[in-house]
Amino acid sequence: MDAFDTLRIASSSLGMHQTWLDSLANNIANVNTVVPTSETAFQTQLPIVRAVPGGGVEVTGLALGDPEGRLVSDPSNPMADADGYVRAPEDDLGTQMTQLIMAQRGFQASVQVTKDAQENYRSALEIGRR
């Protein structure tokens, strides 16, 4: 048990949420990335996380979305196949935005934990002060 465990644990959470936010930024950037049906669609990324036994959380890998994606009818697109279809990413913008809010709130909560930890350390230093 370290004196700065609260900060270490909150820091691991900040790191995890940062990774999540990064992958969401990438997913949202590619939400309109369409490819010809002969290729694989952009695969949305989702971090795989696990709880660290000593306290904290860590990212163990990235889960990738379905390479099949969604077939979208867009005959005017130069990449469209003979039937007028292109391949779009599996996840839509709504899903990504919802996750963005979750990741953002999670990050903000962890920041609040570090603030409270600092407040607690300050209180501890006040003990016995005249």
Add this chain to the structure above:
Amino acid sequence: MSVSGIEAVGFQPYVAPQLSTDAVTGTTGASGASSAFGDLLVDGLDRLEAVQDKSDKLAVQAATGDLNDMHDYTVAATEASVTAQLTVAVRNRALEAFNEIMRMPIG
């Protein structure tokens, strides 16, 4: 302290660190006691130096654009600041105790 309700799910209650009794009672005279406290203070200063080094290194990384995660620096800076405050508090308390003893009337 035992908290049976949450220990079942693997929670380990916090156990306050105990000074070994040797450090307090096993001292031989004033020199022994002062060296034990001195060691404690030197340990604290070493630790302070280590966290400040880490914070400084991350500050340079932030300036040069090599910092991957912003919170790494802010957390390290917080740790360094709190450790500095703790070290100063310990030093102040020691000085206070010394002055208290010096003010003790003799005879």
